[in-house]
Amino acid sequence: xxxxxxxxxxxxxxxxxxxxxxxxxxxxxxxxxxxxxxxxxxxxxxxxxxxxxxxxxxxxxxxxxxxxxxxxxxxxxxxxxxxxxxxxxxxxxxxxxxxxxxxxxxxxxxxxxxxxxxxxxxxxx
Amino acid sequence: xxxxxxxxxxxxxxxxxxxxxxxxxxxxxxxxxxxxxxxxxxxxxxxxxxxxxxxxxxxxxxxxxxxxxxxxxxxxxxxxxxxxxxxxxxxxxxxxxxxxxxxxxxxxxxxxxxxxxxxxxxxxxxxxxxxxxxxxxxxxxxxxxxxxxxxxxxxxxxxxxxxxxxxxxxxxxxxxxxxxxxxxxxxxxxxxxxxxxxxxxxxxxxxxxxxxxxxxxxxxxxxxxxxxxxxxxxxxxxxxxxxxxxxxxxxxxxxxxxxxxxxxxxxxxxxxxxxxxxxxxxxxxxxxxxxxxxxxxxxxxxxxxxxxxxxxxxxxxxxxxxxxxxxxxxxxxxxxxxxxxxxxxxxxxxxxxxxxxxxxxxxxxxxxxxxxxxxxxxxxxxxxxxxxxxxxxxxxxxxxxxxxxxxxxxxxxxxxxxxxxxxxxxxxxxxxxxxxxx
Numbered sequence: 001x002x003x004x005x006x007x008x009x010x011x012x013x014x015x016x017x018x019x020x021x022x023x024x025x026x027x028x029x030x031x032x033x034x035x036x037x038x039x040x041x042x043x044x045x046x047x048x049x050x051x052x053x054x055x056x057x058x059x060x061x062x063x064x065x066x067x068x069x070x071x072x073x074x075x076x077x078x079x080x081x082x083x084x085x086x087x088x089x090x091x092x093x094x095x096x097x098x099x100x101x102x103x104x105x106x107x108x109x110x111x112x113x114x115x116x117x118x119x120x121x122x123x124x125x
Numbered sequence: 126x127x128x129x130x131x132x133x134x135x136x137x138x139x140x141x142x143x144x145x146x147x148x149x150x151x152x153x154x155x156x157x158x159x160x161x162x163x164x165x166x167x168x169x170x171x172x173x174x175x176x177x178x179x180x181x182x183x184x185x186x187x188x189x190x191x192x193x194x195x196x197x198x199x200x201x202x203x204x205x206x207x208x209x210x211x212x213x214x215x216x217x218x219x220x221x222x223x224x225x226x227x228x229x230x231x232x233x234x235x236x237x238x239x240x241x242x243x244x245x246x247x248x249x250x251x252x253x254x255x256x257x258x259x260x261x262x263x264x265x266x267x268x269x270x271x272x273x274x275x276x277x278x279x280x281x282x283x284x285x286x287x288x289x290x291x292x293x294x295x296x297x298x299x300x301x302x303x304x305x306x307x308x309x310x311x312x313x314x315x316x317x318x319x320x321x322x323x324x325x326x327x328x329x330x331x332x333x334x335x336x337x338x339x340x341x342x343x344x345x346x347x348x349x350x351x352x353x354x355x356x357x358x359x360x361x362x363x364x365x366x367x368x369x370x371x372x373x374x375x376x377x378x379x380x381x382x383x384x385x386x387x388x389x390x391x392x393x394x395x396x397x398x399x400x401x402x403x404x405x406x407x408x409x410x411x412x413x414x415x416x417x418x419x420x421x422x423x424x425x426x427x428x429x430x431x432x433x434x435x436x437x438x439x440x441x442x443x444x445x446x447x448x449x450x451x452x453x454x455x456x457x458x459x460x461x462x463x464x465x466x467x468x469x470x471x472x473x474x475x476x477x478x479x480x481x482x483x484x485x486x487x488x489x490x491x492x493x494x495x496x497x498x499x500x501x502x503x504x505x506x507x508x509x510x511x512x513x514x515x516x517x518x519x520x521x522x523x524x525x526x527x528x529x530x531x532x533x534x535x536x537x538x539x540x541x542x543x544x545x546x547x548x549x550x551x552x553x554x555x556x557x558x559x560x561x562x563x
Binding site: 016018 | 356
């Protein structure tokens with residue numbers, strides 16, 4: 001069974017493009033335009049790695065991660081954002097994420113990070 | 126703690142008071158004149174009638190002596206007054222060809238640094254001709270030659286070379302035939318006022334510069350974000366296509382690689398641009414919100430007066446200190462005040478803008494900027510704080526969005542609502558600095 005990836009990004013075009021790219025790596029990809037619709041449709045214990053945009057209207061990336069942690073879920077999360085604040089990576093790691101990537105994201109770098117995330121996740125299970 | 130200082134700043138009012146005083150003075154003096162000429166006329170009538178000439182004669186003598194004494198007293202008072210005024214006063218003899226100064230008061234000597242010997246008998250313009258701006262003096266001479274009085278502010282030099290700003294007025298003194306016999310000059314030292322004006326101007330310019338840079342940085346940042354999204358999509362699509370083609374179609378592979386390279390080049394340009402305009406870190410310090418408001422109001426007061434508006438301050442006494450960046454918070458206040466002024470521009474009845482500080486709760490200060498202008502159309506309410514939204518023809522739509530991000534960086538909130546009667550109120554909160562309070 002292919003590994004599952006969830007993408008949450010308010011930009012539909014970004015969602016579609018990342019999905020197209022990741023599907024060439026044989027991932028199963030499901031996209032959401034808001035954190036709310038991700039929470040509404042994906043069970044806390046459903047396996048899969050999350051690519052999470054930071055700047056979104058409504059619940060933003062940081063808030064989403066807080067909620068995920070609060071629900072007791074150990075889902076691996078990779079933050080992606082167009083804007084790179086000085087401490088973005090540090091902050092991302094600080095809230096338990098696997099990493100931070102600045103847009104535009106290079107495909108191979110992303111896939112390497114996803115593999116690292118799922119390895120860690122499986123080792124932890 | 127709950128008491129409030131009510132404080133009204135109303136520049137036009139001041140002018141009005143001075144004008145009323147002046148009118149009073151003029152009325153008083155003309156009454157005095159009238160009564161004096163009335164007395165004279167009365168005397169002349171009596172003479173015509175030819176009654177009691179002897180008695181009249183004696184009376185007149187007594188009155189004459191009395192009048193002389195009064196006149197002497199008057200001259201004494203006027204001379205004393207002229208000597209004690211802060212303004213430098215000088216009188217020029219207009220009948221002599223070289224227009225010599227025949228009198229100057231003490232303040233004139235103090236102001237110019239010249240002594241009596243160096244001034245009396247000298248031509249005013251020769252007095253400091255070589256030091257000063259001769260073009261101004263030509264203008265003064267021309268104005269006087271045309272029979273008009275001169276008024277102007279200029280930079281002068283004391284005898285020792287020290288600079289000072291002065292307001293000079295020169296008016297004609299005419300005899301009863303209307304011939305100009307003298308000129309009287311009045312020189313006021315305006316250096317302090319000028320310095321204050323310059324300081325205010327500098328502060329305004331600094332603030333404007335910071336605002337412009339802030340706007341540009343915010344503009345570039347949102348532009349960068351908007352462009353990064355499609356660049357992300359393009360890169361992902363191109364890399365996906367490369368993978369789908371694998372070892373086939375080398376020409377297409379090459380084209381895809383070019384797309385990827387240029388996408389990354391564009392991303393690099395944006396990254397560098399963003400780095401260049403990276404916002405300088407806010408410089409947080411302990412601030413008294415009332416001092417900040419008073420400073421900001423004094424910066425914008427010339428604008429307020431020019432638009433014939435006024436600002437009412439309702440400031441909470443001894444507010445707890447806050448932590449903040451002085452320039453950034455001033456930027457927010459200035460932005461809200463100038464928006465309010467613009468909202469009141471079109472309505473003639475709207476004159477007053479009010480600024481209020483209060484305690485929202487134990488931990489929070491509330492600042493309100495209330496106007497009586499045109500208010501905010503309900504449809505615009507939601508979009509008010511978003512980038513690039515503006516209802517002004519020449520607006521960029523950055524002011525309120527920047528203001529909100531500044532307030533939020535200070536841990537507060539910026540909101541707006543329409544008033545029940547007229548206009549709108551913008552209000553923001555700033556947390557009290559709990560560690561650092563009196």
